Every structure is written in C-alpha cells, then in structure tokens.
Amino acid sequence: MTFTLREDSALLKPVTVGGRTLANRVFMAPLTRTRAEADATPSELAATYYAQRAGAGLIISEATAVSKSANGAYLNTPGMYNDRHQQRWAEIAEAVHAEGGRMFVQLWHVGRMAHPDISGGETVGPSPVAADLMARTATGKKPLPVPRALSTGEIAGIVADFRAAARRAVDAGMDGVEIHSANGYLLHEFLSDVVNRRTDAYGGSPQNRARFTAEVVEAVAAEIGPERVGLRISPGNGAGDMSEVDEVSAYELLLCRIASLGIAYLHVLIEPSQPAFAALRTQWEGTLVLNTPREIDSDFGLLENLADWGVISAAAVGRAYLANPDLIDRLTAGAELNEPDPTTFYAPGPAGYIDYPTLSELAEPRSA
Template identity: 45%
Template sequence: MTSLFDSYRLGRLALPNRVVMAPMSRVRAAVGGRATSAMATYYAQRATAGLIVSEGVQPNTVGQSNPGTPGLYTDEHVDSWRPVTAAVHANGGRIFAQIMHGGRVSHPDTTGLQPVAPSAVPAVGDVFAPTGLLPAPMPRALDTAEIPGQAEAYAEAARRAVDAGFDGVELHGANGYLISQFLSSNANLRTDRYGGSVRNRIRFAAEAVSATVAAIGGARTGIRLSPGGGFWGVTETDTAELYSALLNELAGLDLAYIHLEATIDDEVLLDLRRAWPGTLIMNPVHPSGPKPAGPADAERWLGLGADLVSFGRAFLANPDLVERLRNGLPIESADEDTYFQGGDRGYLTYPAYRYTA
C-alpha cells in the first residue's frame, strides 16, 4: 500500500516523500512585493516536505489581492526570490511558486487600481486593504481584447519564477480568484467566447495554463482547483461537467500535476481522479470541519488514488511536519492571531519537536 513516506517522481523532480506543503498567504513581503530573508528562513525550515508550494505570488500589479503579498513581475522581485529558493535547495527541498491573480478580490487602496474581473460583479464579503477589512469593491469587466494579456501574465510570472530558482509554478485556479471567477456562473456573466457555456467558461483557465506551458514546459506547471468551493461568493453550475471538461482540455499538456481541494463530495472528486491521467495532489478536509487534516485523512486519499497529499495549516506550527507524521509525534496548532500580522512571531518562532531523554 502506498505510504506518505514513499518517494515519487514528479516530472524532473525526485520527491523523497509524498507530503506537499500547500500554499498559504503569509503577507510578510517587503514594500513593493519583494521577498525577504525571513521568507527564506520560513521556507527553508519546511524543506523536508516532498514539495513546497509557495504563498500566492501576484503576476502583475492589478493581480495583487492582499497587502503584504509578494510579486513576480519585476527584476527586483526575481532578485529578492533567489535567496529564498537557494535556501530551500540548500536544505534539500523543492519549491514551486503559486501564481495568484486576485481578480475582483482586491481593493484600489491596495493596488491603486480598480480590480478587474470577468464581469462587473463584486465579490461577496470584505477584502483586506492597508487600513483593514473593507467591503469588496465593484470590479471592472475586462474587455475581450484584454483577456489574453491577463492569461499571458501567468506565463511571464512563470518565466521569472524559473529565473528566480523555483522548480516550477502552480497556477491558482481555486478559491474564488481570477481563474475561478472565469469558471463561475455567477461571477462570469459574459456573452463573448469567455462566458456562458462550459466550453467558454474554461477557456481562460486553459489559455493561462497553455501559455505557461509554452513558457516553461508542462513538467514545471501545475494548477490548483476547488470544484464547487463557493469562495468569495463564487458559484458554479454543472460543476462536475465543468471540471471534467477542464481536465480533458488540460490532459494533453503533460502537466506536473493537478492540485484538488476537497471542496465537493467524494463522488465528483473520484470521477475527476479517474478522468485525470497524470499526477494528482489532494488537499483533504478533515471530516470535523475546521480542524486541519491529519495523517488518517492523507492515507485515506492515497488509498483512493491520490499520488501526493498537501497539508496547509499543519505546516504553520510544525516546520518538521514530515518527521512528526512519520514518527506519530504531536502536531501543534498555530496561533491564528499571528496569521496576517507580519513580523517573525507565528512565522519563524515555531520549533521543531523537542525529544526528551
């Protein structure tokens, strides 16, 4: 039976285990979206993961969702990320950059720009801004002629990611951000070739992935998806058909992986597993809800056909999570008050497990 601690071949990468560190926003970048030495330490501490997927990295200015997030669209950004990837590699790790365009989940106070989206439909809820939480603003609907440029932004960020030393990239197609907005049936009200039918709603995702593959190769490209997730007020009609069509469209690109969140019932997820011919990373949800997924949840998904399993919050307070899972050691809970507050507390201050004599 497959174990979390079995090795795995992911494209050009030999992974020593099947534990993936999921992308999580930590909003600790420097002014201008530059990566920092603290970020290098943070990721290097967690380099025993089979694969690290970074926090969301904006591919352009209008794509920034939250204050304090890093970018990958200038030479300065590339230079700032090189010490991060070097630190991970020096500790024996592998790291993909998650390319995240926030779309309508943004605010002019953060970027100086009106957010863009498939349609002029605001997100549901409050968004982070420099002064705190503010109601989500009305986005500007992208003109048809602008959309290929936003798809190409993922590819250009991917080129810069490879230049910065990342082993690959993951496009953030989940959780109500721009790609997810195009997949949606209530955030995307377009009547052109990017809206309406399932084929049209998957078009932007397929174009963004195809452009990225053309830029850096399929073996260095993954995408994260949250079928039926409902984040930021996004809903989808024909969810099973929608994601089956998307995976079918992507199947010929020889991607590194698809990364699915368990945001819909197992029946749909297992159908998607059967439909996808390549590597599947599964991000499980604990049956009790808010509790982070644990080893039993991971082993369950490996038994159901996942190749790799990603852990999010469990990695925050447990930089040595792989060792803790391997040896049945206690898994600590993170201090939620430190999630988005900046500084080293709750970021670099969680210790590895201390053995006693």
C-alpha cells in the first residue's frame, strides 16, 4: 500500500500540544507488544523500538500498569510502579529524545479484563459483570472470571496509583502521560451504562459514571501539570466485550467537568461517522487526536481531510507505525508501506519488533 500526503497537508505541519511544539500531526497510537520482563519492567529492546519511531509527532507508549494489581490482562505487559520500571522507562525517554522525538506513557488499570493466573490477584471492576472472553494465560486459554465490585475506598486508592505512576513517568523524563479510559478496561467499564451497575456515587447517572475517569484526570493533572496529560476514550467501542447503550452522555459530562483543566489533548478512538464523534468534537475546544478503530486500516486520505478542515488536531495511527518506523518519510515520499505481521504483534523477542526496515535500510540492507 502507498499513500502520499500533500506537501501542504495539515498533518505535516507542527502542532503545539501542552505548550510543546511537535514536528507533525501523525502520532503513534498506543500498541501493547507483550515483551516486558516477568516483573513488568519494559523490555531491553523497547528503547530501540521506540527510538526507531521518533519521527512521529508524538509517541504514545503501550499501555502500562499503574500498580501490580492494575496489570494482568495479558502476559508480559509493563508497569510504572517501582524504581526498576522507572529506570527502564528513563532509558526509553532518553533514547527517544536523542532522536528528536516526544513521548507520553499510556497508563491503565485493566479492570475486569484481568485473569488471576496472570495478575496473581483478584479480578475487580465496577460491578460483578464478567467479560465473555478468554484470557491467554501461561497454561492456555481460560475464561475471564466474574469481577468483584470495587469499594469506594479502593477507587480512591486507584486514583492515587494513577497519580503516583504519572509522577514516576515524568521523573523518568517522559513528556507526559495518557490516561487510558478506552477499549473495555477499568475506566471505560465505569463509563458504560451496561457494565457499570453501581448505585453509589460511581454508577447510575452519566455524571456518576464519568466520576472515576474525571477524578483520575484531575489527580494526575494536579500532580504533573495539565499540559502533560492526555486522555483516551473510545465511546461505543466493543473491545473487551464492552457495550454501551448510551454512547454519549457520560462522555459529554466527563468533558464538561475536565474542560477547564486545559489538558494536553483528548484522544478519541472512534469511527468518525459515529454520532458520538460529532457530539464530542463540537463540544471539545482543546486539542483533539483521532484514531479510527482496529477493524479499519488507517485511511490516510480521510485523516488528511479531517486535519485540513480543522476537525482534528492530529491523527494517531497504530499498525502503520508498528510496521514502518519511518512512516512520516514514507508518507511524504509516497513510498510503499511495510505490511504489519500480526503473528509477531504479541510474540517475544526482536522479530517483528525492531527489525521492520526503513527506506534507507531497504536501499542498503543492514550488514549482518
């Protein structure tokens, strides 16, 4: 596949995000690569992988757990909750900055998507409603358990975990963090009017369903400054067996509540024809990053048009960056894009991770 961005394409223009000028508006979407060490320290190869992709206006890292109990949906996903993790993330930040890149770390709690065989602990969520999915554990596929509903005290503890992880990310030299409130993980589960059946201050009305994500954004913004905070949402996205009858109200309330904070960006994973996109786009006056859902390959023509019209501030693309470390160069030149290989998305080791060739390496292959 090829696509040539026009010379005057808005996607190739710099954009100011949270007071920083980024070189272009084609961001790297967060991509879990399951190559972390058993103690959730990012892989030693991660610095190379991310530095290779420093041409992205902004790199958003793979989802990263805010505590040990926040992890456990997949084997070998990283964390940001101890000194060893922080040290490895610091090496990654340094490598990306050395190549002129900018990077935010995506922070998550996996909620009801955790399996005890992976997490080593109990599976929790807003309400005892299981995801009808199988987890890939070290000993085979197993159904996800019915989660235990979190107490309000535990919710406050998780808000504090996000805050502490964000502090570590910035102390590691990262440019900021993205709060993961999308794709069926804990914060998205609270936003949903189907999965969240609580009757306390965190369930029921759209305000109540938006409360947990709002509190996390506020706490993290207070800790590291709003200009270092992004938020990812995916209204109506069915990942993680998630469903929402009302795809709009809780998100509108969430955006109302956080609007005055002035965070770096709102990142929406949505098909632009969904009614929720128009509703939220009209409402959000800040920087808006769009990523289209995973069934649809990035349509660069659509993204270019939306950026030219000022509908979006930037586009985030996932698999195209996974397979093309020099994606911006290729889109500028209209060069053939490497095809991503799904068999190595979640495989261990360097294959399919740090060995996708750049254009110049194709012209002059790496020596053995």
